[in-house]
Amino acid sequence: MKIPTAACARLPVDVGAFQTTVFDAYDGKEHVALTMGELADGPPALVRIHSECFTGDVLGSHRCDCGEQLAESMRRIAREGRGAVLYLRQEGRGIGLAEKLRAYQLQDLGFDTVDANIELGHAADARDYGVAASILRDLGVHALQLMTNNPAKVAALTRLGIEVVARVPLVIPPRPENREYLNAKARRMGHLLDSPDVAETKAQIVVPAAKVPSDRSEPLFDLLSRVSARRDRPFVTLSYAQSLDGSSAALGNRPLAISGGASRCFTHRLRAAHDAILVGIGTILADDPRLTVREAHGVDPQPVIVDSRLRFPLDARLLTHPTRKVWIATTPLANPSRMRRLESLGAELLVVPVDTMERVDLSALLALLRARGVRNLMIEGGGRVLTQVVDQRLFDLLVLTVAPMMVGGTPAFAPHQSLRNREHTRIDRPNYLQVGDDLVIWGAPQVPGATGEGARDA
Numbered sequence: 227m228k229i230p231t232a233a234c235a236r237l238p239v240d241v242g243a244f245q246t247t248v249f250d251a252y253d254g255k256e257h258v259a260l261t262m263g264e265l266a267d268g269p270p271a272l273v274r275i276h277s278e279c280f281t282g283d284v285l286g287s288h289r290c291d292c293g294e295q296l297a298e299s300m301r302r303i304a305r306e307g308r309g310a311v312l313y314l315r316q317e318g319r320g321i322g323l324a325e326k327l328r329a330y331q332l333q334d335l336g337f338d339t340v341d342a343n344i345e346l347g348h349a350a351d352a353r354d355y356g357v358a359a360s361i362l363r364d365l366g367v368h369a370l371q372l373m374t375n376n377p378a379k380v381a382a383l384t385r386l387g388i389e390v391v392a393r394v395p396l397v398i399p400p401r402p403e404n405r406e407y408l409n410a411k412a413r414r415m416g417h418l419l420d421s422p423d424v425a426e427t428k429a430q431i432v433v434p435a436a437k438v439p440s441d442r443s444e445p446l447f448d449l450l451s452r453v454s455a456r457r458d459r460p461f462v463t464l465s466y467a468q469s470l471d472g473s474s475a476a477l478g479n480r481p482l483a484i485s486g487g488a489s490r491c492f493t494h495r496l497r498a499a500h501d502a503i504l505v506g507i508g509t510i511l512a513d514d515p516r517l518t519v520r521e522a523h524g525v526d527p528q529p530v531i532v533d534s535r536l537r538f539p540l541d542a543r544l545l546t547h548p549t550r551k552v553w554i555a556t557t558p559l560a561n562p563s564r565m566r567r568l569e570s571l572g573a574e575l576l577v578v579p580v581d582t583m584e585r586v587d588l589s590a591l592l593a594l595l596r597a598r599g600v601r602n603l604m605i606e607g608g609g610r611v612l613t614q615v616v617d618q619r620l621f622d623l624l625v626l627t628v629a630p631m632m633v634g635g636t637p638a639f640a641p642h643q644s645l646r647n648r649e650h651t652r653i654d655r656p657n658y659l660q661v662g663d664d665l666v667i668w669g670a671p672q673v674p675g676a677t678g679e680g681a682r683d684a
């Protein structure tokens with residue numbers, strides 16, 4: 227999407243003169259590009275994509291490293307005589323200044339930077355880089371060397387079709403006041419902070435995270451980076467794998483590796499494109515999954531487990547998730563002492579009203595997730611949850627991986643209830659991708675009674 231410029235002027239600062247352009251972005255914020263030299267021609271330029279930090283950038287706060295990263299990146303660009311800083315108005319990793327200060331209060335009480343956000347009902351990182359990609363395209367920049375310590379930023383830009391030929395570390399030596407904060411960023415958000423000295427950092431060639439399919443998957447990831455939540459629930463992607471004969475597990479629900487290596491990378495990339503990931507308790511009992519992003523770059527989505535009867539095992543791997551506190555959604559009928567036990571093991575219990583069958587009411591759960599800041603949610607299974615989601619038409623996008631095998635196992639879906647009595651759910655103008663040996667079918671469900679166009683925009 228072309229992004230209109232609102233105004234521009236030359237701005238001399240200590241390190242040199244930058245052309246300063248304000249963009250009229252579709253999110254209503256005044257994002258800024260500081261550029262030096264000719265960017266559209268020549269080798270990939272040095273670029274900093276900087277998120278606004280009033281406390282660090284303007285006041286020089288010692289709680290973070292932002293102000294120094296901004297100054298250092300401008301210095302490096304001036305030294306090269308060429309490059310750009312995009313100053314994005316994403317204060318507090320997208321949650322705004324007041325919420326960031328609330329997060330600071332929680333950090334003073336012992337929460338780390340990730341848990342503080344989550345405690346306040348936000349995603350650990352609420353930013354997206356769609357505007358940045360549009361501005362870069364407007365500047366004629368399609369490939370760049372990115373000054374960042376954050377691999378998720380590299381991954382996000384790559385998904386948006388900007389080629390990051392190198393990641394240039396921008397490590398600021400810690401101060402006593404921000405040592406713990408920087409450690410938390412490294413430990414919990416995967417920031418690469420071990421280059422000891424700013425002056426020594428050199429560009430590192432970025433190895434593409436996952437040898438995922440072909441560029442033909444870009445429209446899918448591009449779509450995911452642009453979708454916005456509805457008011458009543460997050461944008462929901464239903465993603466699961468099945469064999470040619472429709473099985474998602476071996477007989478008796480025994481686990482089965484269905485998709486190949488390439489599709490696993492693809493699935494991890496999908497996970498990284500979502501704020502949260504939801505599975506039913508059956509999947510936890512059968513597979514004990516970690517639900518993390520391991521085979522792609524990116525931040526782990528918030529795991530959410532639907533567990534009406536609170537059967538969650540006390541030794542499940544999700545209780546030692548490396549970056550997130552697992553959210554277990556249950557009902558007021560669940561055993562209170564079991565709830566307390568799981569809480570003492572680090573889970574967060576979400577008590578949700580029951581539906582007519584005394585299960586977690588999925589619409590109510592989705593509304594709660596939305597209220598907690600989840601903008602997009604990936605639902606990975608299992609059969610019961612998939613069936614309910616399709617029955618109640620609670621999804622916006624389907625991503626189905628079909629592996630070329632016959633299993634004769636447990637069907638991906640439980641027998642449909644209400645669906646049988648209603649119009650069938652069709653995927654509108656589906657897209658087909660080959661990923662390794664597997665076939666990925668993706669598309670939006672047709673809205674009942676709508677034309678193809680409307681369904682596609684759903």
Ligand SMILES: Nc1nc2c(ncn2[C@@H]2O[C@H](COP(=O)(O)OP(=O)(O)OP(=O)(O)O)[C@@H](O)[C@H]2O)c(=O)[nH]1
Nearest residue numbers: 277278279290316317318319326329339374375376
């Ligand atoms: N919510 C929240 N935001 C913070 C906190 N500390 C800094 N920020 C914001 O974080 C943003 C910068 O993100 P960082 O995580 O420092 O770094 P990054 O942009 O992901 O990665 P780099 O490119 O390496 O700087 C700015 O918008 C800051 O205002 C915090 O404790 N909580």
Ligand SMILES: [Zn+2]
Nearest residue numbers: 279282290292
């Ligand atoms: Zn900061």
